[in-house]
Amino acid sequence: MPKVSVLIPVYGxxxxxxxxxxxxxxxxxxxxxxxxxxxxxxxKSISVLEETIERFPNSYAKVKILHHSENxxxxxxxxxxxxxxxxxxxxxxxxxxxxxxxxxxxxxxxxIDDMAxxxxxxxxxxxxxxxxxxxxxxxxTGYECLKALLRGELHASTSNKLxxxxxxxxxxxxxxxxxxxxxxxxxxxxxxxxxxKVSYLPHAYLHYVQYNTFSYTTTISENSRKNIIxxxxxxxxxxxxxxxxxxxxxxxxxxxxxxxxxxxxVSCSKEERGQYCNIYNDxxxxxxxxxxxxxxxxxxxxxxxxxxxxLLNQLLGIFALMKRLLK
Numbered sequence: 001m002p003k004v005s006v007l008i009p010v011y012g013x014x015x016x017x018x019x020x021x022x023x024x025x026x027x028x029x030x031x032x033x034x035x036x037x038x039x040x041x042x043x044k045s046i047s048v049l050e051e052t053i054e055r056f057p058n059s060y061a062k063v064k065i066l067h068h069s070e071n072x073x074x075x076x077x078x079x080x081x082x083x084x085x086x087x088x089x090x091x092x093x094x095x096x097x098x099x100x101x102x103x104x105x106x107x108x109x110x111x112i113d114d115m116a117x118x119x120x121x122x123x124x125x126x127x128x129x130x131x132x133x134x135x136x137x138x139x140x141t142g143y144e145c146l147k148a149l150l151r152g153e154l155h156a157s158t159s160n161k162l163x164x165x166x167x168x169x170x171x172x173x174x175x176x177x178x179x180x181x182x183x184x185x186x187x188x189x190x191x192x193x194x195x196x197k198v199s200y201l202p203h204a205y206l207h208y209v210q211y212n213t214f215s216y217t218t219t220i221s222e223n224s225r226k227n228i229i230x231x232x233x234x235x236x237x238x239x240x241x242x243x244x245x246x247x248x249x250x251x252x253x254x255x256x257x258x259x260x261x262x263x264x265x266v267s268c269s270k271e272e273r274g275q276y277c278n279i280y281n282d283x284x285x286x287x288x289x290x291x292x293x294x295x296x297x298x299x300x301x302x303x304x305x306x307x308x309x310x311l312l313n314q315l316l317g318i319f320a321l322m323k324r325l326l327k
Contacts (some may be wrong), residue, residue, distance in 0.1 A: 002062075003031040004104050005079030006182040008095050009077035010036050014043040014095035016209065018052050024097035025056040029105035031062045034059070035084055036095075037077040038067045045095070054140065066283040075175035075183040082175075084170060092158045092184075096209050103205035116199035117142065118191060119162040121153065123206040133204055142195025149192060150235075150252035152259055152292035152313075153289050156185040167191055181224035182231050188233055193242075221268035228260055229279070255282035255290050262297040265304050268315055277312075300311070 006024060010017065016133055024034055038046050046065065053063055079090060089111060093099060107119045120138040124131050137153055139145050148154040167173065168187075169193045175183050192198075220228075236253060244250065257280040264276040284305045287298055295320060303312040 002033040002087040003029060003108050004033075004089045004091060004162070005081075005085035006032060006034045006104070007078055007081035007085065007090065007092045008034065009069055009074050009081070009092075010045050010049065010095045011039040011041045011071070011074070011077070012043055012045065012219045013041070013095040014045045014048050017045050018048050020093065020098045021049055021052040021090040022055075023101070024093065025052075025059045026101050027099075027104045027110060028102050032062055032104060033085070034063045035081040036063070036065045036273070037080045038065060039073065040068050049112060073178060073180040075179050075186070076177045078175045079177065085165060087165060089162050090168065091162050093206075094159060097159060098207050098209075100205040100207075104162075106201060106205070108205070110199045110201050111162055114197060114199040116197045117164045117167050117195035118197075119201060120145070120154070121160050121201040121206070122204040123157070123160040123208055124204045125212070126207045126209050130254065131207075134208075135202070136200065138198055139194045140198055140200075142192040142198055145195070145198050145205065146189060146192035147249060147252045149189060149289075150249075150256040152255070153155045156182070156188055157206075157208070158184045158188060159208065161188070163191055167194060169188070170194075173278045176230075176234065179227050179230060179234075180184040181220070181227040183306060186231055186234060189234040190238065193238075213307045218264065222268075224274070225264055225276075227261065232280075233261055247283060251286060256291055256295075258287055258301055259293055259297075261304070262293060262301050265300050265312070266297075266316065273304075273312065274309060277307055281305050294296050 005295065036049060053059060061170060064084060066084065068080065070078065082090065089108060110116065111119045119138055122133065122135050125134055134155065136155060137148065139148060145154060149156060171190065173187055173190050176186050179186055210269045240251065261276065264279065265273060268276060284301065287301055290298065299315060300312060
């Protein structure tokens with residue numbers, strides 16, 4: 001059994017996949033399997049990947065390349081890889097990102113030493129003109145991490161987290177096919193809910209690339225906004241089915257809804273904005289208490305909840321202008 005299975009969805013990343021693959025094949029941990037899933041990429045991503053593999057003959061036996069017969073999206077590609085994984089631990093790395101050479105070894109050793117279900121590390125955000133270090137605050141229990149995740153205190157990405165494969169298997173956790181925006185969050189909240197021990201490494205290994213214009217996370221489209229709303233329903237239904245009685249946790253769900261509402265309002269066009277003004281208004285009573293939502297986002301949510309659309313559009317116009325000036 002490999003110590004770690006790395007799951008890598010591939011679509012439209014011919015400019016980035018070589019760097020990603022090299023960073024994987026140069027890992028100091030030996031007992032690793034790499035599962036790439038070609039989601040019918042229309043560019044040369046797979047050709048570039050195969051050329052890169054040729055440079056690392058010692059990795060031949062560790063690599064699997066699976067192919068979808070039709071484009072099904074990132075969530076389905078992750079499920080395909082997950083179903084083939086045999087490692088003790090799982091990590092998902094997007095094929096336009098890359099990682100430091102000791103990441104898998106350090107995270108795996110931390111998991112074994114601490115007997116952890118999940119290991120969380122810091123990460124880098126790579127822009128075209130700068131790189132920003134992002135420090136995490138991960139409590140030692142899954143339940144407290146879940147609360148931090150909903151409050152926005154813990155990054156909702158699986159790529160800086162090593163997860164025990166049994167956590168997926170024992171609790172039937174999978175990605176929702178078709179949910180290709182915030183798909184990390186769709187599994188993370190359940191993983192933390194079921195996890196007992198969480199370990200934290202105060203070191204950044206993942207380089208989270210923010211200049212791939214074809215990435216799902218670069219542009220929030222109308223379909224992406226529908227994905228976000230669907231995810232809120234999934235989270236809420238999960239806690240209802242599991243009969244959660246913790247009032248603090250339900251309050252954290254309200255905070256999550258308010259964060260989502262702000263994203264919906266900021267990402268849509270002026271013509272679409274009206275349809276999001278009244279969404280999650282029951283949660284607005286907790287707006288001032290939100291621990292992580294920036295002040296100007298709170299203003300946006302408040303104006304929307306009062307249907308002050310003209311003022312809202314003016315405020316968003318000012319923010320957009322300030323952002324361009326700062327750039």
